[in-house]
Amino acid sequence: MSEEFIADKLAKEHRSISVAEFFERNKHMLGFSNNTKALITCVREAVDNALDACEDARILPKIYVELKEIDDEVFRVIIEDNGPGIKKKNIPNIFAKLLYGSKFNLKQSRGQQGIGISAAVLYAQLSTGRTTKIYSRIGDGKTHIFKLRINVSSNEPEILSDETIKADGRGTRIELTVRGRYIKGRQSIEEYIKQTAIMNPYAQVVFVDPQGQQFEFSRVVDALPIEAKSIKLHPHGLEIGILMRMLKNTEARNLVLFFTSEFSRVGRNTAVQICTKSGLDTKMKPTTLSRTDTESLFKAIKKVNIQAPQTDCLSPVGAEAIKKGLKKEMNPEFISVISRPPAVYSGYPFQIEVGLGYGGDLDKEGPIHLIRYANKVPLIYEQSACSITRAVLKSNWKRYGIQQSKNSFPTGPLAVVIHIVSVWVPYTSEGKEAIASYDDILKEINLAIQEAARKMKIYISKKVKIKEAEARKKIFHIYCTDVIDALANITDHPRQKIEDGFNALINEKMKAFEVDLTNAGKGVEIQEEFITGIKSDSISNSEEQTIDTEEKQTEPIQDNDEEVVQ
Amino acid sequence: MSEEFIADKLAKEHRSISVAEFFERNKHMLGFSNNTKALITCVREAVDNALDACEDARILPKIYVELKEIDDEVFRVIIEDNGPGIKKKNIPNIFAKLLYGSKFNLKQSRGQQGIGISAAVLYAQLSTGRTTKIYSRIGDGKTHIFKLRINVSSNEPEILSDETIKADGRGTRIELTVRGRYIKGRQSIEEYIKQTAIMNPYAQVVFVDPQGQQFEFSRVVDALPIEAKSIKLHPHGLEIGILMRMLKNTEARNLVLFFTSEFSRVGRNTAVQICTKSGLDTKMKPTTLSRTDTESLFKAIKKVNIQAPQTDCLSPVGAEAIKKGLKKEMNPEFISVISRPPAVYSGYPFQIEVGLGYGGDLDKEGPIHLIRYANKVPLIYEQSACSITRAVLKSNWKRYGIQQSKNSFPTGPLAVVIHIVSVWVPYTSEGKEAIASYDDILKEINLAIQEAARKMKIYISKKVKIKEAEARKKIFHIYCTDVIDALANITDHPRQKIEDGFNALINEKMKAFEVDLTNAGKGVEIQEEFITGIKSDSISNSEEQTIDTEEKQTEPIQDNDEEVVQ
């Protein structure tokens, strides 16, 4: 009896907690592990939401971000957009209930978890006790103003006030009060916004920092990227547990209808094939399948050849737009951007875009500037854990004229931006900061880097050649005097005669070199050529102009750089 | 009107999802990011639960773990314990509802999140579609057998069958079917169980691997560690959001009662002091405080000196038990364990235990064997992100006779086990694999390493000395012949006379060295001395026996190792 007592006693202590309470205790899981990171996470969630809202509504985004330090390490965070606004009745749930949102379907968007902005609200009330204020205008001449908090025990919104005033226009504004620390530098909010501006050049962003200084990130592209469409699940991205639930919940009367209606890329023929392979009748009612039936079906799906998922669900930024973004924010002298065609990993479509910016305003010293993006959002933390970083490290940058020690970060005036878009970005962890290593993804990143770097190499070689040609000009004049003196001493010719002869010869030769130089000089305009998208044929042609050749003997015991004639 | 339409349209797409669905989509957040890690996570969650249950019920644990590969990369995972069992009515919720459990109070236990075992059940049904089988006996002669799954949409248990049979005894058994990959080596299940056995030497663990091979990890300590008590929150670990909720929900009639009843270490005086500092009336009803009142109160708490939290809530393993665990699993020749007194970070009590095992069966080559523990659970992944690892890297191991290149992992036959126990272990991320860097924690780890390593150094020096003494024995005989020849050549003494005299002298000196050697020889038993816990005084004494002294001149331009006499 005493034994039973133990289990009884222990039983009493069991209880259930809400998801809000769980994340309140585990706020590090959502990016609030310290004051610095928490502040940037709040800004990020709100900006992501704003950009997503504008894009969904096909509105060119205009975002206002402001930070005020209202107490020691306490910040008011204000983000306002010109998006569609939010219907009054949805406002409390969207901002003050975890796991509520618009983002649970298979569609490329910045948020994937449906948890970001309400997590920021949760963090605000936990760290400062303050409520969050929401302003929303949907264009009906009214502005709805809510003061909200989350009831942690129930994960339900608590409305502290709800006011409506007259106002024109459209958009959403959020005011959070959070504990945080504002820093400058590599992992700062300023840097995050700058990086956002590069990959979202169709957005106008204004940022007012805690000192009141205003930064404008202008719009340089006047069209939104193509719209991302929702798609249905592709059978190759399916897990058996999901299949079971779909079979149970479907309204389809038989298996063929089930497959053709619930999945992407499954036509009647494919559906029949799956049924045949699994030994099930095509007319079976999905809800009646046993567990073993389901397992057979699942195995059959993996064996049947199914067309790759359609890719109109992807909304890449595009080479031209990325060029403009890089140009305005980093001002390199040369830019090369590759937007790869869509590809597929585990049944999910994705696409890689790589931009390289070289020279210009970029730091000549130190490691290159790597910026990683997923669905247009810069990834700020966990760089070393990210497969994008790994792909950059493993690339042979030396081959492209960039210094690199083995397996370490290249150095030089280079910015590398790498963007993955996908309906389902495979992050390694909850922080949404590092991309997991899928072979298909790594391969695409490598191809894009190679393609972009080849173009850059041509530019760098050309630049080196121009420098050389200019140096050459001087060299002959520098060395001829001593040669003439020596010849006058060795031979019986008068010095003046030798000098005149030599100068005539040099002038003649120089003319030939001038021509070379002019040709090489064309390279000076390459920057513009690339930026305006001229074909690379004309460039690889001019690369073949070799100006002088040097051959080295093997095994030299003396230096011996002359050309060898047998 | 078209504008409003956008917001309307977008609004329709909003919906709420359950926490189960959230984690189904984000299974990497809970340790199921790949097949290898998923398998080990399932075993770990079940074993942690089993050990916690036994300890809560004060039962010496006996755990059975079995893995069977029933299909390609599909495993049946069976974990059975001799714990108290679970009351029938609680079984479905405990195993098939996320965020339900006994672990939400402030108490040292292996699980902290109340999410582990049901996450394993969720992963099982997602990856294989299979239900999970639970057997529970609470000692009333009955065994309850449940087949369970989680309804993902509602996060509620679904009971597929529920059977009761007769059976004696007590305990819980779980059978999961999961997709997974079984590996050998450093991050394997076998290694995890071995490491568990080191820090839980009072548990008996039997493990049957997928090949059917059985491993026994025996019980070498017959008493459980002292019981961990629940404590109330200490005011220094408080966040303002929590304070607001506590004020709102408390039954205390006034602020003084609120503080004294809801917090740890707050007496009447302290409570009054807090109220005074915050300018609030001690008699105020907690539920009536305004936001600004609460903020004042919160600031006042941080300013008032409050006694450190009580530490009987901690249940360290203890130096003796760790020694026995290390001895049985690693069999080093020397062990030194330090169990530091409890300390506090951010209002949470914690305690550090460090064990060093040297020599014996340990690898002479390669990096040392570092094993990290939190609340008796080995931490397998994310070693490099962990502050324990950082503390080990920063320690000056050379000083203690262990080879180490600057800031890298030491090498040699050394096992380092480091254990942190706390009511709230500060993990860096959701994976429960790496400890965050708190200065207070780092300091304690460093102190413990230093203390343990100092003892080890004495042992290593002693060992070196014994070897030297043995070499010495031979040396004099080796070199005396040449000395005698030379002396016979230089002086007028007959060779025989010198030889006899020298041999007599050597024999005499050797006797003195024999004595030294015998003394030094005591070191051979040090292993036992330390392991059976003899005081270190006797050892540091013998360390001071210097057998010969060498003094180096500064700035030697010639070698010059003779003793200097002015």
Add this chain to the structure above:
Amino acid sequence: MKFETDEFVADRIKKLGEKVTTDIFSSTSPTFNLPVRAASNIHYNKDDGLLYLGTNRSTRDFFNFAHTRKFMQTLLVASKCKELIENQKTASIRELYYELKHNIPGTKENTFEGQDESDPLIEDLETMTDSLREQLHLKADSSGILFGKLIIEDMGDRIDCSKLGKSGLAIPSIVDDYKFLQCDADYVLVVETKAMVDRLVEEKFHLENNAILVGLGGQAARGARRLIKLLNERLKLPVYVFTDGDPWGYYIYSVVKTGSMNLAYESKRLATPNCRFLGMTMDDVDNFSLHKVTEHLKDVDKKRINQLLSYEWFKKPHWVKELKAMLSKGIRIEQQALASKSLEFVAKEYLPQKIAKKDFID
């Protein structure tokens, strides 16, 4: 100083200049054409046992950006050598460097930044004018010492090399002008280390055995090599070489005998192809019981042995056997290890015995 070759060499230098001016006046790129001095262009001639440069040639072109500076430097060296010859002066190669070093107007550059820039050009000029460095009035670093029954006339002085006590004659860089007035020696013994020469002088080996001792002090300097050649050629003295029993000693022998790779174009004038190797050998270790005083081969020794094995002029059965024995035993033996028997041993037993038995390697 004046040499017989002066006129010929000065003319060669002038021709070189004429070639360049002709290029200039005919509006073609001024170039030099010169033999390649790389390992790939060095050949061993089995017939006369000497190393020669092959026929590969390269072109140095003023208008090839990569050659311009070196082109200028080559002419500066040629011009200075012509001056030295005309003024009857000689200069060390370091002096030459300093004489030619000056700032190039309008730049921060010097005509030469270091001696490593001028030294190879001297070798180029030697090959292009087909003359010895010494004939260009340039001196290499000298080293080497001589004892023995030989009377030399040097700059008008009569030097009796058997009357120089234990001090000896320092061998200068230029010896072509030596006149051998009288020689009562039977052979020349070339010795790797000066310390071993000291030992032999202390034991009066040179006087008792009618030997001319030439101490090298490591690798043979050009002056010493030329002197050995002259003693062999003019006085018809046989030459025996006595070095350490290791790849470094053997290579010293091969340089004296065959010529060096660096100066392959001068083998004819510097090498003594009929000289013989006396020791130390691996057989010596066994025959004279020297096992205890051998030294272990280091990695660098082994590497050098394998290099020698790859050279054509070491591909003679006895040398291959010798080098392979060294590798398989893992040892080398020094001249001075003979002291372990007794100090006199080398002079009283080892050398007389080896020479009497004609126990030489070719």
Add this chain to the structure above:
Amino acid sequence: MKFETDEFVADRIKKLGEKVTTDIFSSTSPTFNLPVRAASNIHYNKDDGLLYLGTNRSTRDFFNFAHTRKFMQTLLVASKCKELIENQKTASIRELYYELKHNIPGTKENTFEGQDESDPLIEDLETMTDSLREQLHLKADSSGILFGKLIIEDMGDRIDCSKLGKSGLAIPSIVDDYKFLQCDADYVLVVETKAMVDRLVEEKFHLENNAILVGLGGQAARGARRLIKLLNERLKLPVYVFTDGDPWGYYIYSVVKTGSMNLAYESKRLATPNCRFLGMTMDDVDNFSLHKVTEHLKDVDKKRINQLLSYEWFKKPHWVKELKAMLSKGIRIEQQALASKSLEFVAKEYLPQKIAKKDFID
């Protein structure tokens, strides 16, 4: 070979042995007591301008594990030196090593594994017996060359050093037995590089200026240092030192003048405290317009300069000024850089001018 000191030195060695046997027979640990030869125990005596060993002594104890091997080796060296003296032989220090090297029975060890084990023990024995290495019948490596109006008797040979052409006298390791038969020279010019001596000989500087030229070839060997000392002491010739204008050249001067740190216990017998430094100096660079042919200081040069500045015997105002000028200009100047003026310049202008003006540093 026989020296006057032989009896005295042999007796000192015997006393050393007696000390040890006495220890043994009286059942105490056998020990040697010897001066510490470390920088910390080297002192500069301002009065006579020499380096000396201080009074710090250390004890070498057979029964101290760390000393046992070295104790044995010390006695082996002592024993062999006694033998050399008795047999009237001399040996190079490498020969000594080989003579003493043998396997220790029952081990894989040798009595000496390398010459680096025996060399320091020779120095120990020198200090313990208060005698020069040469008096122990040991020879150091020799190097150095001599020209000039000096007639020497060496081993019974009469050598006229003005009649050695451009070859010259090689200076041996042991010169104490030289007899100076006749000297028509006015001073001794010690020259750092042999190439510079060649230049001066070509210009007949020694004959026209009545100078004895001593070429060192880098750091001065013991034989050359002793010879300079003897020329100064016995023939009362002033000594001028002519080195490169860099810390390495200046240290060569200081060793000739003051003694070396390694051999501080022999300064009295090897150093020539009244010699003078002639050049090159930083002032020379300005006075003779040599800016174009200076070389840039490397890090290792700068480090060495700072070391010299820390030595007491360099703490004289003119040396501090000189070294600091070098640092601040960041340059050094070589002897042979004078060739940039003309080859004759050093012999016809630089040296005569400096000597006439007595433009020396002390």
